[in-house]
Amino acid sequence: MDDIYDQFQKNKKSRRMYPTPDTSVPTQQTNHTEKRGQQSIAMIQSPHQLTEEISNCSIYEQLSDPLNNKKYDLSLMGTAPPIQDFQLPLPTPNIQSSASVTASAYSQCDPMFQRCTLNAIPNSNYLLKKSKLPLSILLEPYPRNQVENVEVPLITDGIINRCTQCKSFINPFIQFIDGGLKWQCNICGSDSNNVPPAYDWDYITQKRLDRWSRPELNYGCVDYAATPEFMSRPPQPPVYIFVIDTSLEAIQTGMIEVLAESLISSLDRIPNNQGRTRIGFITVNNAIGFYGLNNKEPELIMMSEIDDIYLPRSPTDLVVNLADSKIIVLDLLERLKSMFTMNAQTYTTTKNNNCLGPALKAARQLLSSTGGKIICFQASLPNMGVGSLHPSVVQKQHTAGEHLLLEPASDFYRSFSEECTKSHVCTDMFVFGSQNTDVATLNVLPRFTGGQTHYYPGFSSKNQGDREKLNLEIKKLVKEEIGLEAIIRTKCSPGIVCKSYHGNFSFQEPDILVLPNVPRDGSYCMDLAIERELRGEYAYVQTCMLFTTCFGERCIRVMTTCIPVTKRVTDVYYAVDQLCCVRSLAYQAIDKAVTFKVRDGKEYLIQKAVDICRAYSKEVIGVTPSKNTQLNISRSLSLLPAMILALIKSETFNDTGAVPVNMSNLSGILLRTLPTSLWTKYIYPNLYALHSMSVQAGTIDENERCIMPIKLNLSSERLERHGCYLIENGHRILIWIGREAVPKLCQDLLNVSKVNEVRSGQVPALPILKNPFSERVCRIIKNLRTDLRYSNHYPSLYVVKEDGDPMLGNWFMTHLLEDRQQILKSNSFNSSTQKSINVETSYFQWINYIKDRM
Incomplete structure (x- = not known):
């Protein structure tokens, strides 16, 4: 000692x-x-x-x-979660070099694109059931920020070699046979595939070629430039239709002005290298406003007939080429800033009416010939025409945990999304306003068209924090280099099948996913099943995505993963990818909450945690669980209990009744769509002690990256009354100031002389002060906000003073997931008698609960 x-x-x-x-x-x-x-x-x-x-x-x-x-x-007993394991490299299957036809270090698809919950697949369904672990593929085919040393080569010579039987693509794990004249497919085993002569001979230059240098034989992830057989029409141009709510409630939020300002400063950032991008605008309240943009100035055409909507002009007049009509578009946006304000005489008596459904149908008509993206800004409840909703339905009260997650209140949006998918139209939703807004119903459109949902509860443009968040999230969305008109299909070795799919998409066939829009960092999951015994040494998973880039290139991305097959359950546990495993369980729990009740999803997570720990104790340690048994787990599953508890405490599965329905639905949306790098910190935030961080923290290293402080466990035991802490989950950043913080800290960080002068609340940014501490903290916050992994979301910033605003203080404490969290009317808690796990459960009580249930 x-x-x-x-x-x-x-x-x-x-x-x-x-x-x-x-x-x-x-x-x-x-x-x-x-x-x-x-x-x-x-x-x-x-x-x-x-x-x-x-x-x-x-x-x-x-x-x-x-x-x-x-x-x-x-x-696990008596020890805090080993959060340093979050920093470990992504696990990969351990395969022999002889598994691939070349000695390339890149023959395996990088796990940032495609990863499996198990990096050693059991050879039978019996063994898989014995392990109690999920077998799933987590797919992020179009990441925004590819890491260093991860290269995706583009093959442009037109040679696309596929298996004649299963149609899978040639990859590093095939075998050449018959003297190299044929190749045997590693997916289905077919040996009737001819090797193209162009692999060995260039007929143009009349020179021999080295087939072993071909990218598709060296890389587990490659892009092909699609040949005409993969194109039914010319590549789709990027087309954007902005549908803007101009009802009284929307005007009161001030979001129209912020939207106009954001687009004015972002028009040059919209991907438009080839001058093909097109743009159009629709405003909607009790009537629909179209905007002619082919004249010298914008022309407003109002359509009050909403029951049988039609286009008042040719689509070429309402949707114009951005490069050719940029001046007119800028003129319209400047007018929108002043047209729809509380000071505009025309709208001072406007009723809070909105016919969103007919406006969406009009937008789809504008895009029917080309496809494209509808970006909808909605601040009021649609109450006119098709798709109208009623406040009584939205505001209905549910018994805690007894309601469905993301339960839509209208069938119109589901049927409309099917029409959009046929036309390659995607919808993104920006939802504002009070609890009257129905996030669950409006999310149906992004859910089935490959879009995204953003929600701003209580938004006000007068709040600089709200204004900055909306401004930057709009800018991020419009400049995103999206993929268009995509389909995704996954093939597996014989004996393995895809049984269910999770994410924002629609189905064309039972195993083909259709995405009118592929957002950068979009995340999808496929649950696998073992139908019969696997006899080979390796199993293979190949996912192909056919899509059009926003620059007009039709591409095929092929991702191939090779996973060893084992007959020992111990190998399965030691090769588990725990982050991928927990996310797979989260998808399955969300499906249960959507189909049955929120409480059913929560109970599913609890049961899976108990089952996995019990199975490990029995199958690996060889001990039948009892009251005197220690609770041990493999290092590869060290964070699984903590992350499942975090999911149970999340706003999605919180069944105490303390979380508003819209916030619960938003949380479920984020758990389903966030990229894994952000998903992990969303459910398990990062906590840093700013007052005692090292002198290097907040400085720039040799790679021009900000050095972050050491992460702390999410427990109030880490908090000191004189300290200053930062907690962040990718969507919010909270800075906690202790009640006994010294005046020097308050002065250096917030420019106030003592802690009593610190004000709690949302701020757009911390003051930039001329001292090293302020500079380092501001640099840390800037790094958290500008990190490309944050997709299109911009974290809000809050200052939370201990003994300040009770609601903010409680909000901060809810992020300390290893602690008990107090709720209204909470009863005394005893781990030995606890029958249900909820936010009141601490991590140590949770571990005892698992042990008792085992």
């Missing part, structure tokens, strides 16, 4: 901290941090700091080595 304490003192000397209120600071000292080596034992504020320092010692680092300790059993 003395050695550990000495190590603690050694580590602590390398850190700089804000002093506690009891620590004297020399008046002549200009730097708010203490000099190195001047900390004393009195600086230790809680025993938990000692635990934190011990976790950083070399002994612990040895245990966290994923290469040497993947078969290391971790005891």
Whole structure:
């Protein structure tokens, strides 16, 4: 113990901290941090700091080595979740070099595109059921920010070689036979595939070629330039129709002005390298406004007949080429800023009426010949024409946990999305306003057309934080280099089939996914089933996506993954991808909450956690679970219990009745659509101690990246009353100021003289002050907000003072997932008698609950 304490003192000397209120600071000292080596034992504020320092010692680092300790059993009892495992590299299947026809290091598809929950597949359904683990493929085929050393080569020579039997594409895991004249398919086993002569001979240059250098034999993920056989028409141009709510409620939010300003500054960012992009506008209240953009100035055509909507002009007059009509479009946007305001005489007496359904039908008519994207900004409840909704239905109260997640109130939007899919039309929804807004129903359109939903509860353009968030999210969306008119199909080795699919898409056939729009970082999941015993050494999964880039290129992306087959259940556990595994369980739980009840989804997660831990104890450790049994798990599943508890405590599965229905629905939407890099932190946020971060944190490294502070466990035991903490989940950033924060910290961070002057609430940004601490914190926040992994979402920023606004303080505490969370009318809790897991359950109580259920 003395050695550990000495190590603690050694580590602590390398850190700089804000002093506690009891620590004297020399008046002549200009730097708010203490000099190195001047900390004393009195600086230790809680025993938990000692635990934190011990976790950083070399002994612990040895245990966290994923290469040497993947078969290391971790005891869950009495220990905090090992959050450092979130930083481990993405696990990949361990295959021999002889599995591929070349010695390429890139023969396996990178897991950022396609990854499996199990990196060793059981050879039978019996073995899979025994493990209790899910077998699924997580797919992100069009990532926004490809990591370094991940190359997707483009094959442009027109040679696209496919299996004659199963139509899968040639890949690094085929075998050449008959002296290299034929190849055997690794997916179906067919040996009747001829090798194209162009693999070995260039008829144009009359020179021999090296077939082993071909990209499709060296890379597990390749792009083909599609040949005419893959195109039924010329590539679709990017076409954008903006449908804007101009009802009284929309005008009161001020969102129209922000939208116009955002588009004015973003027109040059819309992908339009070849000058093919087209754009149009529709405004909607109790009538539909079309805008002619082919004259010298915009022309408004109002259509009050909404029962049988038709286009008042030719589509070429209402949807114009952006490059040719940019001046007219800018003129219209400038007019929109002043047309629909509370000061505009025309709209001072406007009723809060909205005919969204007919407006959407009109927008689809404009896009029927080309396809494209409808971007809808809706602030009121549609109450006229087809698709109208009623507040009584939206506001109906549900018994906590007894309602369906994302339950739509109208069938119109589902049938309309089917029409959109046939025309290759995608819909994105920006939803504003109060609880009257029906997020569940409006999300049906993005759900089945490959779009996205953004929700802004209580939005007001007078709030600079709200204004900045909407402004930047619009800019991110319109400049996104999306994929268009896509289809996705996954093929597996004999004996493995895709049984269910999750994500935003529609079906063309039972196994073909249709996406009118492929958003960057779009995430999808396929659950697999083992129908018969797998006899080969390896199993293969190949996913193909045929799509058009926004630059007019028709491409085929082919992603092939090779996974070893095992007969031992222990190999299955040691090769599990736990993040992928938990996300697969989340998809399945969401499906149950959508089909049955929210509580059913929550209970499914609870049961799966218990089943997996029980199966591991029985099948790997060889111990029949009992009250005296220790709860151990493999290192590869170290975070599974913590992440499942985080899901149970999320707004999606919160069954206490404390979460508004719209917020619960939004959370379910995000769990279904976020890219995995953001999904992980959305359910399990990052907590940083700003007042005691290292001197390197917040600075730029040699790769021009911001160095982040050390992450802390999500427990109030980590909080000190004199401290300053930042917690973020990709959608919000909260800065917590302790009640005993020293004046120097308040001055350096917020430009106030003492903690009593700190104001809680949303802020667009922290003040930029001329001191190192402010510069480093602002750089950290900027990094969190501009990181490309954040997709189209921009995190809001809040300052939370301890003993300040009770609601903000409670909101901050709900992110501390390892703690018990208090709810209204909560009863006393005892882990030994607990019969249901909810937000009141701490991580340690959750572990005891699993042990008792086992």
